[in-house]
Amino acid sequence: MLMVAKKKITHADVLRANFTEWSAADEGRVFDIAILMGGLLHLTDDHSLESVAENTHESLREEGAFVTFF
Secondary structure, eight states: OHHHHHHHOOOSSSOOOOOTOGGGGGOOOOOEEEEESSSSGOOOSSHHHHHHHHHHHHHHHHHHHHHOOO
């Protein structure tokens, strides 16, 4: 799906990231929106959930949005 998105989306970067380990802010980047589809179901410990919350928050602009659904 990422390959398809990269071909179709030319006005933005398409990235695959593990937010338990990575924050866009570490690279001086921020996003308007972060979307997580069903991923919270796979976070089985409090540390992973906290890491995702912290890294996603750091990676969003001040008025950015985090969207998740199952």
